Amino acid sequence: MTRIVVVGAGQAGASLAERLRALGHAGDLTLIGAEAHPPYQRPPLSKKYLLGEMALERLFLRPPAFYAEQGITLRLGCRVTGIDRAGKAVLLEGGERLDYDRLALTTGSVPRRLPAAMGGDLPGVFVVRGLSDVDAMAPEFRDGARVLVVGGGYIGLEAAAVAASKGLHVTLIEAAPRILGRVASDATAAYFRDLHRAHGVDLREGVGLVRLLPGADGRVAGAELSDGTTLEVDFAIAGVGIAPDTALAEAAGLAIDNGIAVDANGRTSDPDIFAAGDCTSFPWQGGRLRLESVPNAIEQAEAVAAAMLDPDAPPYVAKPWFWSDQYDVKLQIAGLNTGHDRVVTRKGAREGALSVWYFRGERLLAVDAMNDPRAYMTAKRWIEAGLSPAPDEIAEPARDLKEIAAG
Known part of the structure; x- marks a missing residue:
């Protein structure tokens, strides 16, 4: 056999x-x-x-x-x-x-790790990937502790959300001009920027890490940033992909x-x-x-x-979808927004619900739905069927999604 x-x-x-x-x-x-x-x-x-x-x-x-x-x-x-x-x-x-x-x-x-030359190998510097990583950092999540999160992608944002929810003082830095720069629109980034700042996160965009600084015991105790500031930290999380x-x-x-x-x-x-x-x-x-x-x-x-x-088994056809949980917000993503040339935003029925629709020409590529499962499920169904609604109709919040025909 x-x-x-x-x-x-x-x-x-x-x-x-x-x-x-x-x-x-x-x-x-x-x-x-x-x-x-x-x-x-x-x-x-x-x-x-x-x-x-x-x-x-x-x-x-x-x-x-x-x-x-x-x-x-x-x-x-x-x-x-x-x-x-x-x-x-x-x-x-x-x-x-x-x-x-x-x-x-x-x-x-x-996980990508911070280089040793930047202090990435100091005790008290963590990544988020496996069970051992999380078990190692769990004792650091004490009320009032100071944490630096390096990286404004979904890994870093999720880590910052948990830390802020546990009562830590959180600073998140992103070297690029804005968070989620490679994966989401300005509208989605703005939504999560506002969300994190509302929860007390000191979120700094266009600010990189120069190096982490050791304390007297050799453990990370500070961070020198590219904007010329120095922070005191109790630990750091590298969320750099x-x-x-x-x-x-x-x-x-x-x-x-x-x-x-x-x-x-x-x-x-x-x-x-x-x-x-x-x-x-x-x-x-x-x-x-x-x-x-x-x-x-x-x-x-x-x-x-x-x-x-079975050599005659059908080929794998990917149907990309993702999610991220931050505070009380569930982000659901359907499709891939690569190559989009137009973004349409639509408010949902619930307070704080928003969906961001990505088009290339008249073709729907992807959607980011924040606390809006109806928009997510509708868009996912359309994308998988190769159908696209008119962008102008999506932009009208008074139009119910059931009334919008996709072709």
Whole structure:
């Protein structure tokens, strides 16, 4: 029987392994994870878990017993050091070899860290990615503590929201002219800028970090900023993005293109090696796309599982959607706004509800919906169907979305 090994026990790896069994794979199936915990959800880590509103066990995607019941061999706390493509084996720390007939890489992504020259290696400087990162920083979230958040993307903004909600004094800096500069419109950025400032966050745009400053004990105690100011801080969080974890794939000689390059079925440049999730780039609308999202990790992994068992399985067609929770605001995003040339804003029925619609010409590309699930669901349905409403009609808040026809 076919032996399948999955390297990476995050959302994509767990979804892929589970789907393989559901589709009837009866051979050996091993899921390898570098962390000691069984596969778990990442989004609640920096929100409900850090706030103390979610217990560790509720993070787990499945109870630990599930994997044994499904005949999935779970190798946790296990580091893969290499891939022997010719011998069709993964090499484990300690010298063990694990043979495979088919291999799937679901290695996810790694956080970008501040350079050591900027003090990024000082004690008291954290990133937000895995369970160990959040557990390490949790004791720092004391009422009245001073935290510097570096980076005004969604990672940094979510960290700032949790810190402010816990009663910390939060300073967030973004070196670019505004927050969310790469991913959202001025309107969406303004909405979240106002939201954070209303919650007491000292949000500074166009201000970068020169270096973090150590105290007498060697721990971070201050920060020198590009606007000439110096802050006293108790700890710092680097929210400067993530990068695809391609180290194993690169060392094995697989093709890399802003991630592990795969075809529409998740097959890499080696026909017996597949990949799914944050670590991959895949064909999309005539180019290549890498998506960092839970929905993509699940949906692509399930499509790849089918392709590993059936060469005629349908290709993966991404339907991008994302979300972010900050304070009492839920942001829901449908589509990708890349290449837009027009932005239309629309007030929702609820107080504080707003949707931002992105068009290229007359074509609807994406929507950012803040506390407006109706706008999100309507736009998502239109985008997935290839339909577009008239931008001028969207801009009229008196027009009910049900009355607006898309064609």
